Amino acid sequence: MADAPKIIDHPSPNFGPRRDGLRPEFIVLHYTAMDTAEAALGRLCDPDPEVSAHYLICEKGRIFKLVDEDMRAWHAGAGTWQGKTDLNSRSIGIELDNRGTHPFSEPQMTALEALLPAIMTRWDIPASGVIGHSDMAPGRKFDPGPRFDWRRLALAGLAVWPDGRQAVGDWATAASRLGYDTDIPEALSAFRARFRPWAKGPQDAEDVRIVTRLTS
Incomplete structure (x- = not known):
C-alpha cells in the first residue's frame, strides 16, 4: 500500500452541509477535462460555476484538498447509483487532472492509490463503492473515461473488477x-x-x- 500522501489545503467556497443526515458511502472519480490543474483549481474554487470536489489530483501527483470530507461538495449532479439519489450528499468526489484523451500519469495513479485507502477506512466505504461519474450518470457524464485504469485499482483492493470465470445470466x-x-x-x-x-x-x-x- 502506498505511503500516506502529502495533501495541500486549497479551500473552495463551493460546498454545504450533507442533506438529511446522509454520510459518504461512495467515492466518485472524475476527470477535469481542462488543460491544466491550475485551470481546474480556479474553476473548482470559483463561486460562479457552483462546482467543486473534495480533492483534486494533478498530473504530477500533487493532491489538493478543496472541501472537508464531512461537507457536501458539488461534483456529482443528477444521477443515481444502487437506486440512491443525491450522490453529492452520499459521496466523496475526487477530480483527476486529465482531459479524457490520454492515459492517467503514473504519479497521479500512485497518489490516488495513496489517498483512497484512508478515505475508505474513515467512512467504511468498500471497494464496490468506488465508482466513476459515468457510472451514476450514464449518457450525461463520461468521466473518468476509457483510459482510466480500473483494473489497477482493483488489484490494489480499491475498486472491483471481474475475474475470468464463466457465468450466464440477464x-x-x-x-x-x-x-x-x-x-x-x-x-x-x-x-x-x-x-x-x-x-x-x-x-x-x-x-x-x-x-x-x-x-x-
Whole structure:
C-alpha cells in the first residue's frame, strides 16, 4: 500500500452541509477535462460555476484538498447509483487532472492509490463503492473515461473488477444489482466504458459474463 500522501489545503467556497443526515458511502472519480490543474483549481474554487470536489489530483501527483470530507461538495449532479439519489450528499468526489484523451500519469495513479485507502477506512466505504461519474450518470457524464485504469485499482483492493470465470445470466438484472440505472439506454455504454472500454456493437455474452461475475 502506498505511503500516506502529502495533501495541500486549497479551500473552495463551493460546498454545504450533507442533506438529511446522509454520510459518504461512495467515492466518485472524475476527470477535469481542462488543460491544466491550475485551470481546474480556479474553476473548482470559483463561486460562479457552483462546482467543486473534495480533492483534486494533478498530473504530477500533487493532491489538493478543496472541501472537508464531512461537507457536501458539488461534483456529482443528477444521477443515481444502487437506486440512491443525491450522490453529492452520499459521496466523496475526487477530480483527476486529465482531459479524457490520454492515459492517467503514473504519479497521479500512485497518489490516488495513496489517498483512497484512508478515505475508505474513515467512512467504511468498500471497494464496490468506488465508482466513476459515468457510472451514476450514464449518457450525461463520461468521466473518468476509457483510459482510466480500473483494473489497477482493483488489484490494489480499491475498486472491483471481474475475474475470468464463466457465468450466464440477464445483463439488465445483474447491472441493476451492481448499481446502474438500466432504464437509461446509455447504461450499457457506461458499463463498457469501465469494464470493456473498446467493445462495440450490441450487448453480448461477454457483457453478461462480466456483470454476472461482479454481482455473484
